[in-house]
Amino acid sequence: MIELTVDGNAVQVEEGSTILDACRRAEIDTPTLCYADTLTPVNVCRVCVVELEGARTLVPSCSRKAEDGMVVRTDSERVRTSRRLVLELLGSSVNLSTAPEALAYIEQYDAEPDRFGADSLTVAQAVKVDNDLYVRDYSKCILCYKCVEACGVDHQNTFAIAVAGRGFGAHISTELDVPLPESACVYCGNCIAVCPTGALMATSEFELREAGTWKEEAQEEVDTVCPYCGVGCNLTMHVQEGQIVKVTSPDDHDVTLGNLCIKGRFGYRYVQNK
Amino acid sequence: MPDLKLLGDVPTADERDAIDVVVGAEVAGDGRVTRSDLTRRHLLLPALRAAQRRVGWVTPGALGYASRRLEIPPAEAYGVATFYALIALEERPADVLHVCTDLSCALAGARVPEGAHPSPCLGLCERAPASLRTVAGPEPREEQFPATGPPLPQTSGLKLLRRIAEGVDPKAQPEFVALARAREMGPDAVIAAVKASPLLGRGGAAFPTGTKWEAVARQPAQPHYLVCNADESEPGTFKDRVIMEQDPFALIESMAIAMYATGCEKGFIYIRAEYPLAQKRIQHAIDASGFDIELRIGAGAYVCGEETALFQSIEGYRGEPRNKPPFPVEVGLFGKPTVVNNVETLVNVPHVLLGDDARDTRLFCLSGNVGRPGLYEVELGTSLRELLELAEAEPAKAVLLGGAAGSFLRPDQLDVKLSFEAAREAGVTLGSGVVIVFGEQSDLVAAVLRIAEFFRDESCGQCVPCRVGTVRQEEALHRLASGKTNGNELAVLADLEQVMRDASICGLGQTAASAVTSAVKNLGVLA
Numbered sequence: 001m002i003e004l005t006v007d008g009n010a011v012q013v014e015e016g017s018t019i020l021d022a023c024r025r026a027e028i029d030t031p032t033l034c035y036a037d038t039l040t041p042v043n044v045c046r047v048c049v050v051e052l053e054g055a056r057t058l059v060p061s062c063s064r065k066a067e068d069g070m071v072v073r074t075d076s077e078r079v080r081t082s083r084r085l086v087l088e089l090l091g092s093s094v095n096l097s098t099a100p101e102a103l104a105y106i107e108q109y110d111a112e113p114d115r116f117g118a119d120s121l122t123v124a125q126a127v128k129v130d131n132d133l134y135v136r137d138y139s140k141c142i143l144c145y146k147c148v149e150a151c152g153v154d155h156q157n158t159f160a161i162a163v164a165g166r167g168f169g170a171h172i173s174t175e176l177d178v179p180l181p182e183s184a185c186v187y188c189g190n191c192i193a194v195c196p197t198g199a200l201m202a203t204s205e206f207e208l209r210e211a212g213t214w215k216e217e218a219q220e221e222v223d224t225v226c227p228y229c230g231v232g233c234n235l236t237m238h239v240q241e242g243q244i245v246k247v248t249s250p251d252d253h254d255v256t257l258g259n260l261c262i263k264g265r266f267g268y269r270y271v272q273n274k
Numbered sequence: 275m276p277d278l279k280l281l282g283d284v285p286t287a288d289e290r291d292a293i294d295v296v297v298g299a300e301v302a303g304d305g306r307v308t309r310s311d312l313t314r315r316h317l318l319l320p321a322l323r324a325a326q327r328r329v330g331w332v333t334p335g336a337l338g339y340a341s342r343r344l345e346i347p348p349a350e351a352y353g354v355a356t357f358y359a360l361i362a363l364e365e366r367p368a369d370v371l372h373v374c375t376d377l378s379c380a381l382a383g384a385r386v387p388e389g390a391h392p393s394p395c396l397g398l399c400e401r402a403p404a405s406l407r408t409v410a411g412p413e414p415r416e417e418q419f420p421a422t423g424p425p426l427p428q429t430s431g432l433k434l435l436r437r438i439a440e441g442v443d444p445k446a447q448p449e450f451v452a453l454a455r456a457r458e459m460g461p462d463a464v465i466a467a468v469k470a471s472p473l474l475g476r477g478g479a480a481f482p483t484g485t486k487w488e489a490v491a492r493q494p495a496q497p498h499y500l501v502c503n504a505d506e507s508e509p510g511t512f513k514d515r516v517i518m519e520q521d522p523f524a525l526i527e528s529m530a531i532a533m534y535a536t537g538c539e540k541g542f543i544y545i546r547a548e549y550p551l552a553q554k555r556i557q558h559a560i561d562a563s564g565f566d567i568e569l570r571i572g573a574g575a576y577v578c579g580e581e582t583a584l585f586q587s588i589e590g591y592r593g594e595p596r597n598k599p600p601f602p603v604e605v606g607l608f609g610k611p612t613v614v615n616n617v618e619t620l621v622n623v624p625h626v627l628l629g630d631d632a633r634d635t636r637l638f639c640l641s642g643n644v645g646r647p648g649l650y651e652v653e654l655g656t657s658l659r660e661l662l663e664l665a666e667a668e669p670a671k672a673v674l675l676g677g678a679a680g681s682f683l684r685p686d687q688l689d690v691k692l693s694f695e696a697a698r699e700a701g702v703t704l705g706s707g708v709v710i711v712f713g714e715q716s717d718l719v720a721a722v723l724r725i726a727e728f729f730r731d732e733s734c735g736q737c738v739p740c741r742v743g744t745v746r747q748e749e750a751l752h753r754l755a756s757g758k759t760n761g762n763e764l765a766v767l768a769d770l771e772q773v774m775r776d777a778s779i780c781g782l783g784q785t786a787a788s789a790v791t792s793a794v795k796n797l798g799v800l801a
Contacts, residue, residue, distance in 0.1 A: 086738050120746065
């Protein structure tokens with residue numbers, strides 16, 4: 001076991017754990033956006049930074065391995081300032097209207113994304129609707145790399161998308177920005193499952209939201225097992241007014257880790273064939 | 275074939291031949307992929323460069339062919355290609371002029387003619403205004419303008435530049451006396467000698483060279499690599515270029531010593547694309563000496579001078595810096611223990627071993643409003659004022675020390691001693707040895723805006739503080755410059771400085787507000 005101090009409390013974690021694991025063990029609320037339990041940490045959003053004694057800069061708790069004797073602060077003014085600024089920078093450049101976690105952090109850290117002024121450059125652009133199953137609205141993309149990881153070696157190994165461009169122009173793209181049907185995409189939708197901002201969204205959800213009839217609070221979640229093959233993936237049917245409006249799989253399900261294939265995620269319409 | 279969906283476009287015969295020079299000719303067969311094919315991703319950037327040098331841009335056919343031959347998903351190859359400013363993915367003429375609009379060239383009145391491309395610093399500051407012409411075709415070539423600069427301004431008291439001042443022939447291989455000395459001493463004694471010397475890294479971070487060497491030498495993981503960082507792209511810096519162009523064998527010998535001491539199987543030297551003559555001279559020196567050193571060439575990305583971004587670039591990935599730890603001495607190029615040293619750092623080593631000159635000197639790149647611009651070598655501890663006098667600097671409104679990642683000094687601060695300790699105490703950095711003089715008539719607001727533009731352009735885009743912070747910084751400065759303020763710009767700039775310094779992944783983001791902040795706080799520009 002490794003013992004470190006977080007906000008004055010001694011915390012023990014297993015070898016190989018991160019500072020974030022230690023924070024969670026100590027029940028210290030730590031914001032994350034690009035981190036997911038099922039993906040390799042890329043530590044790019046920088047909202048989980050903490051102060052580490054002896055380090056020149058703040059360190060990303062999601063990927064920095066815990067070491068014996070570390071002294072970590074998560075509640076200092078310095079940490080709060082960086083977290084607040086990261087949230088202001090994201091909030092001022094990205095449409096976070098379907099990103100409940102990010103919006104909650106903005107409130108929690110008293111971030112004011114408007115302070116940079118109305119003329120601030122944003123990533124606003126037209127929604128990409130180029131197939132029947134899901135839409136890509138990159139005006140909502142915070143470039144957390146999760147979809148790229150899910151499409152790549154972390155989950156799907158399809159490699160249909162990657163980060164292209166540089167600086168503020170960096171964006172998620174297929175090769176030469178071709179539409180999805182011309183790309184390597186297999187429509188597993190595992191990118192949608194990991195997207196923290198609703199930039200990637202099943203068409204069913206997108207259309208209901210556009211029509212103003214998406215009622216998340218009125219939805220039931222019903223678990224079942226996918227009927228298509230013998231793998232045994234758990235499905236969570238999101239049901240609104242007696243209609244399946246979305247299908248996901250639990251992140252902590254040891255068969256799927258939240259992943260599905262095109263059939264499991266999108267092939268539910270026969271249930272309600274009219 | 276592995277299960278990759280590939281681009282349908284086919285390359286022309288010319289493009290295929292150009293790429294084949296890099297990746298090898300395709301062997302007719304059953305289409306099965308051999309193990310060696312799967313480890314050739316590192317040839318992606320050389321292949322894209324070859325295609326572009328042949329036809330002027332990277333066509334979909336060339337991108338698809340490179341992806342297929344190297345077994346790289348096309349989306350990833352596209353991601354790599356679009357990372358570099360000098361790789362064109364849209365058709366353009368074969369003959370392109372890149373005109374430097376950076377600090378020193380702007381002071382010299384740089385103008386971008388119709389049809390030319392504006393460029394960040396080309397590292398030709400002593401002969402500003404400068405430009406670079408790239409000509410694609412069967413015999414591609416790159417030309418620097420002006421083709422030659424003034425001779426070295428100093429003729430005596432030199433150590434690293436002594437041979438250049440004496441007119442050494444850059445094409446003639448000298449006897450490698452220091453390497454012979456190293457082999458007599460043995461690896462451990464070489465490292466001990468470097469450790470005992472005061473040598474600190476000259477790339478900007480001033481890390482003790484001997485300590486780095488020892489750490490790599492002790493790593494059980496094999497192989498070890500040496501990487502010479504010759505991607506000098508800090509605006510106003512040209513010291514490494516002068517050494518590589520005029521005394522390439524000194525660098526090659528130094529690399530051989532470093533490889534010998536640290537047990538490196540192979541060495542790489544990564545030179546920025548904007549240095550065609552340095553590339554040619556270094557390649558010649560490598561070929562003549564027969565050392566196992568490979569030249570890699572960048573494609574227009576300041577961030578690739580960050581050591582881990584440089585590894586990513588060599589490996590065929592986007593030049594996005596890695597998080598540290600782990601540090602390169604443990605996990606570096608191709609995941610192996612790696613010594614990364616700057617050109618100037620390495621060429622100090624022969625003098626350490628030969629004991630021919632005990633002075634600890636440092637190279638400084640003088641440009642801007644100076645009578646005798648060029649590369650100077652002075653002992654650490656010399657004052658900035660003495661250096662400016664040597665260079666016959668005009669009376670200065672401000673001096674930029676350390677480059678775009680450095681800081682502006684006022685005329686009353688020029689007595690600062692040029693040593694690592696004194697600089698640290700004064701809250702400035704020697705950085706890569708940049709000294710740009712802004713004379714009485716110069717436009718400091720324009721310079722500050724150019725620096726902000728530079729960082730916004732060169733941010734890799736990976737982490738939020740730098741990707742968005744550099745944009746917000748530039749916007750706030752433009753509002754101040756135009757007078758259309760929101761009333762909170764100075765507070766915003768201070769916050770941005772803090773978040774970029776504290777929460778960015780790499781040194782680029784961490785210093786992206788340094789010079790701007792010093793101009794505002796220290797000079798009162800836009801304040």
